[in-house]
Amino acid sequence: xxMGWTEYLKWQGxxxxxxxSECGVCSEMNILDFGCGIGEYSIPASxxxxxxxxxxxxxxxxxxxxxxxxxxxxxxxxNVQGMKCNENSEKIREHSYDCVLYFDLYHAxxxxxxxxxxxxxxxxxxxxQTLKPNGLLLISVFSEMCxxxxxxxxxxxxKGSLKAQKVSIEEGIRWFCMIETIEKCGFEFQKRIDEALxxxxxxxxxxxxxxxxxxxxxxxxxxx
Ligand SMILES: C[S@@+](CC[C@H](N)C(=O)[O-])C[C@H]1O[C@@H](n2cnc3c(N)ncnc32)[C@H](O)[C@@H]1O
Numbered sequence: 001x002x003m004g005w006t007e008y009l010k011w012q013g014x015x016x017x018x019x020x021s022e023c024g025v026c027s028e029m030n031i032l033d034f035g036c037g038i039g040e041y042s043i044p045a046s047x048x049x050x051x052x053x054x055x056x057x058x059x060x061x062x063x064x065x066x067x068x069x070x071x072x073x074x075x076x077x078x079n080v081q082g083m084k085c086n087e088n089s090e091k092i093r094e095h096s097y098d099c100v101l102y103f104d105l106y107h108a109x110x111x112x113x114x115x116x117x118x119x120x121x122x123x124x125x126x127x128x129q130t131l132k133p134n135g136l137l138l139i140s141v142f143s144e145m146c147x148x149x150x151x152x153x154x155x156x157x158x159k160g161s162l163k164a165q166k167v168s169i170e171e172g173i174r175w176f177c178m179i180e181t182i183e184k185c186g187f188e189f190q191k192r193i194d195e196a197l198x199x200x201x202x203x204x205x206x207x208x209x210x211x212x213x214x215x216x217x218x219x220x221x222x223x224x
Contacts, residue, residue: 017042029098039068107145142216187221
């Protein structure tokens with residue numbers, strides 16, 4: 001087995017589990033992993049929630065959903081349901097969730113101080129409708145996001161990623177008004193957990209070195 005893949009599986013079963021537990025994920029929860037990719041976080045979530053819990057893992061890319069299903073087989077997990085769909089799907093609304101993972105996506109869609117991206121707003125509406133009262137919304141963010149904008153004549157144009165601008169994620173989030181925006185949707189910011197892993201390199205290389213992966217933050221919100 002390739003080194004990167006071995007390290008990946010080790011991370012999922014150890015650090016990934018610890019990270020989600022620290023965020024408040026616990027046994028018997030019903031989880032929605034929105035934009036699940038190949039299950040980077042769906043597998044750790046399935047381990048934490050256990051056999052009496054469930055993970056609905058959705059992605060609009062069929063190849064990724066198929067890869068997720070293969071990974072579930074490798075792990076022997078039976079409590080993950082992979083679905084190829086997006087925020088408009090009624091199938092997601094058939095369930096209610098104790099926790100939604102919105103990982104490595106929010107910043108990629110709403111690149112303005114207020115969530116003006118229609119897609120992001122639709123996804124937040126879905127999350128608000130399907131999350132149970134006191135349910136958790138976890139959002140991971142990374143410094144490769146494009147949050148810095150140039151303002152000229154009232155027009156905003158992207159200037160580059162936080163990383164390129166050497167701006168911290170916290171500063172970007174403040175500028176982006178992310179916490180206020182999510183709170184306006186009926187959530188309360190709870191805490192920030194560091195050490196979220198950015199899996200972008202996993203898609204670019206066949207055998208990436210996980211030690212070089214970027215570490216970002218998970219923002220934990222509670223529905224009120
Ligand atoms: C950057 S990857 C993140 C994967 C994983 N959540 C992680 O943190 O490693 C974003 C994923 O979201 C999916 N995606 C983007 N927009 C989506 C949408 N509107 N509905 C469902 N999936 C979406 C993409 O296909 C991609 O697999």
